[in-house]
Amino acid sequence: xxxxxxxxxxxxxxxxxxxxxxxxxxxxxxxxxxxxxxxxxxxxxxxxxxxxxxxxxxxxxxxxxxxxxxxxxxxxxxxxxxxxxxxxxxxxxxxxxxxxxxxxxxxxxxxxxxxxxxxxxxxxxxxxxxxxxxxxxxx
Ligand code: HEC
Numbered sequence: 001x002x003x004x005x006x007x008x009x010x011x012x013x014x015x016x017x018x019x020x021x022x023x024x025x026x027x028x029x030x031x032x033x034x035x036x037x038x039x040x041x042x043x044x045x046x047x048x049x050x051x052x053x054x055x056x057x058x059x060x061x062x063x064x065x066x067x068x069x070x071x072x073x074x075x076x077x078x079x080x081x082x083x084x085x086x087x088x089x090x091x092x093x094x095x096x097x098x099x100x101x102x103x104x105x106x107x108x109x110x111x112x113x114x115x116x117x118x119x120x121x122x123x124x125x126x127x128x129x130x131x132x133x134x135x136x137x138x139x
Contacts, residue, residue, distance in 0.1 A: 049095060
């Protein structure tokens with residue numbers, strides 16, 4: 001019995017200190033992008049077969065006040081791409097609707113956070129890319 005108890009103790013301590021932490025780690029957004037998105041999305045223009053990341057991130061920053069809102073909207077789009085949810089319906093006409101990429105909730109959130117963080121106003125692509133029309137549509 002004592003041996004059993006001490007084994008329990010050891011495994012309880014190990015589970016606190018050891019790999020469970022690593023397994024629960026947040027997925028790496030950039031790694032997900034490289035694996036599942038970069039085949040269609042370049043980071044900078046020119047586009048591959050989808051709008052590049054930086055102009056997209058700039059649009060999300062123009063559209064949403066906080067990272068939380070932007071990430072939530074992007075994760076929602078990724079869960080089920082739909083022209084009604086797309087920030088830029090003209091991109092859908094140009095490139096076709098994005099296919100559904102199977103990801104977990106955590107992966108969608110992580111990759112959306114990474115996308116959001118690529119914001120770079122110096123690289124443009126936001127205004128004059130439908131931004132004005134978009135604001136009107138959302139009032
Ligand atoms: C097979 C090609 C393809 C892959 C792979 C792909 N996308 Fe897309 N994505 C598109 C196309 C095409 C569009 C533009 C049309 C649209 O909005 O549906 C798009 C649009 C988007 C948008 C803009 C949505 C909006 O609000 O207008 C985001 C954000 C996005 N992709 C993120 C991702 C992420 C994150 C991944 C990886 C998990 C990914 N995409 C993988 C093709 C792809």
